[in-house]
Amino acid sequence: MAYQNYKKKEHAFQTIGKDLKTGDIPNLVLLCGEEQYLVHWATEQLLEKYINKACQTLDFTRLEPESLTIDSIRESCETLSMMSERRVVLIPEFPPALGQKLKGFSESDEKELLEYLKNIPDTCLLIITAGVPDPKNKKKSKLLTAAAKLGRVYDFGPLSGAQLKSFIVKRFKASGKLCRNSVVELLIEDSGYGNKEIDYNLYNLENDIKKIIAHSSGDEIVSADVALTISTNLETNVFAMLDAISRNRKDEAYRLLHNLLVSGEGVYRLLALISSQLELILEVKEMREEGLGLAQIQKHLGIHEFRIKKAMSVTEKYSTEGLKRILSKAYEIDGNIKTGLLDQMLALELFVAEI
Incomplete structure (x- = not known):
């Protein structure tokens, strides 16, 4: 397991x-x-x-x-x-x-x-x-x-669950802003907080909250305020790319891959996150097949429920064997790049093409 x-x-x-x-x-x-x-x-x-x-x-x-x-x-x-x-x-x-x-x-x-x-x-x-x-x-x-x-x-490790929500809500409340639970969840998901592959901590989150407050109008923070203030993070783009692959939309997957590379993301960091996301999806799929629910999965993995929910959204689109095969391919591509067998860009394009 x-x-x-x-x-x-x-x-x-x-x-x-x-x-x-x-x-x-x-x-x-x-x-x-x-x-x-x-x-x-x-x-x-x-x-x-x-x-x-x-x-x-x-x-x-x-x-x-x-x-x-x-x-x-x-x-x-x-x-x-x-x-x-x-x-x-x-x-x-x-x-x-x-x-x-x-x-x-x-x-x-x-x-x-x-x-x-x-x-x-x-x-x-x-x-x-x-x-x-x-x-x-x-x-x-x-x-x-x-x-x-x-x-x-x-x-002091990272915050999670209710602790993280409370951190966000308190800062909105201190500025005189209301924020629904669904919007708080969207902020956590889009920020990427809690993802080890992204250098994003409470300092970054607090700065993003300040930006959202500054750009918002009215007494309530809405989803549009979050969407307009926080640019889509690396984790979200990688999930989107894997989702496009699962739907056999290779053209969309290539576009997302190129956008990630053009934005300045390092190849090794990108590959590490792809492998990390595939590992998470596989873990979640295995647990769901064993009958575990969201709360049980979160207890086992010790990560934010928002990342688990995102992984759940794509688990049905892959078989367990298919995920293992793709994960093995990601490890293989990583090794080929590090040993110089393949050009970085070519290796990533082959990865998308072969899965």
Whole structure:
């Protein structure tokens, strides 16, 4: 079977929200993850919770990694706050938290830091932020391990389902705009949020929401506002191309392929997405054949229901064996391009022609 079990967990933004409400925040916090928008949001929430704005310049210190020393960390953490509930020290985007090297910060410095983390004063909150660990790096960060043991790690992944809808609706509501659920779903589908093959995060989504609000008229956001503001994304075009192929409309499929290439999309990225979409369609088809419904499929795959619905719309147009054959052809074409056996453009045209 092409799919694996997926266990849904509470999102980190929900966890830290509860911890902030109860005041259950340790003196060492590591904020990391794919969704940097939420990392920055959590940082601001912690500052708002513990720092008196009137004394922020005295009670809050930001230590840039490039000029970081153990002495500066120790001095900042051990300085007493003036009028705030706790003194807050922030080390943003700290490479050692991901197991990466930092120029000017030696292994002995890291070892000394790990020792000091055991003795952070209760009057201080040390916040360290980072991105996403490199999956190729099998060696786990010592700092990440220490933060989990001595304090708390909040790993912010992408939003999904009701969380994502709430993010969108709140921003429309804050601008005085209403938005029906069907339009919210259209926005999520057209934006491509949640697709690993597209570099699109909450920063991008928020910017698109602002554009939609700016271009809309009246008190309600309608589907036309979304369509006029967000250009059709790569994922949508690839699905459209696969749909055209399933209907034996090769002329339409060629047109969509050429539009993708002319728009500047890289061949390798395009092939990766084609393979990814075919894998998704195959997984969804197999699950449907086993009698699984939308909710069960979403639980297994752990992706947005909008992508699953889109895959469902084309599953009936392909047989399982046909999808496996097309997927094998996509892998073969990818290999032929990378080994130089075929020209990139020719290889993609042959792919469309042969399936």
